[in-house]
Amino acid sequence: MPEQWPFIKMHGLENYFVILDRRDGSKPLDTEEIVRICSTSVGVGGEQLLTIERASDEGLRSGAYAAMRIFNIDGREVGACGNATRCMAYLLLEESGRDEVLLELAGGVVHCRRAGSMEVSITLGPISMDWRKIPLLREVDTLHLPIESGPLSDGAALYIGNPHAIFFVNQLDSVDMGRYAPAVQNADLFPEGANVGVAQVLDGQTLRLVVWERPGKLTRACGTGACVASYAALKRGLVTSKKIAVHLPGGKLDIELLQGDTVRMTGPVAFCCHGFLSSCK
Ligand SMILES: N[C@H](CCC[C@H](N)C(=O)O)C(=O)O
Numbered sequence: 001m002p003e004q005w006p007f008i009k010m011h012g013l014e015n016y017f018v019i020l021d022r023r024d025g026s027k028p029l030d031t032e033e034i035v036r037i038c039s040t041s042v043g044v045g046g047e048q049l050l051t052i053e054r055a056s057d058e059g060l061r062s063g064a065y066a067a068m069r070i071f072n073i074d075g076r077e078v079g080a081c082g083n084a085t086r087c088m089a090y091l092l093l094e095e096s097g098r099d100e101v102l103l104e105l106a107g108g109v110v111h112c113r114r115a116g117s118m119e120v121s122i123t124l125g126p127i128s129m130d131w132r133k134i135p136l137l138r139e140v141d142t143l144h145l146p147i148e149s150g151p152l153s154d155g156a157a158l159y160i161g162n163p164h165a166i167f168f169v170n171q172l173d174s175v176d177m178g179r180y181a182p183a184v185q186n187a188d189l190f191p192e193g194a195n196v197g198v199a200q201v202l203d204g205q206t207l208r209l210v211v212w213e214r215p216g217k218l219t220r221a222c223g224t225g226a227c228v229a230s231y232a233a234l235k236r237g238l239v240t241s242k243k244i245a246v247h248l249p250g251g252k253l254d255i256e257l258l259q260g261d262t263v264r265m266t267g268p269v270a271f272c273c274h275g276f277l278s279s280c281k
């Protein structure tokens with residue numbers, strides 16, 4: 001009988017995750033296992049695999065309740081995921097019975113709090129537009145990127161624990177993401193790739209956004225993408241408010257740009273299913 005691992009599957013605006021609790025100190029998953037678990041044909045199906053880990057000594061000193069690691073469908077570990085952070089926070093808020101928890105991510109400790117029965121607010125950042133931090137291959141004006149792909153031009157590059165390129169267009173529905181976003185994602189300028197967002201400004205406090213995320217797929221929602229799109233829109237003078245509603249194919253996120261280039265995101269979380277995974281070893 002293969003080893004059985006309990007899992008939970010959750011989604012935030014249809015951005016869906018497989019969650020494993022590894023706080024018992026189980027050995028790290030290898031790439032083959034992560035790819036299989038995230039596969040919709042032979043696994044549970046997830047756009048990211050999330051593991052709950054014990055907080056590090058440094059995290060504990062900062063008051064972190066637990067840590068989270070995030071893996072893309074190709075097994076690569078990534079530094080941030082907004083929708084995943086809300087889902088994980090919900091589980092930890094329920095487990096602890098608290099209204100607020102601190103969650104340790106690769107890039108630092110994130111403050112998370114209940115914002116409704118199935119709504120969570122998290123504070124991410126600081127957002128950086130420093131080319132070394134994103135990272136970019138060389139120094140360029142990160143508010144006006146020298147990259148073009150079809151209708152995508154004059155984009156911005158930002159970092160919020162993971163790298164993003166954001167483009168603003170007048171007609172979002174006419175942009176074929178699968179055709180034009182990969183060239184940006186894989187451009188030499190982004191040595192670690194980038195999540196590629198295309199946004200349309202609806203009014204001074206409302207955006208529409210679609211994201212082609214690493215390692216090469218369209219997602220129904222991207223929380224970190226919504227944060228950096230709002231930040232870039234304000235920097236460009238395309239919105240007037242620091243409270244921005246971002247409409248994604250999977251639903252709406254409320255973004256609030258705060259002091260010190262940090263950002264608060266509020267949005268829903270939902271359960272899909274839970275059960276046991278069989279180890280493939
Ligand atoms: N959907 C996630 C972001 C996933 C980013 C990941 N694909 C990467 O490579 O950085 C979010 O809600 O922020």
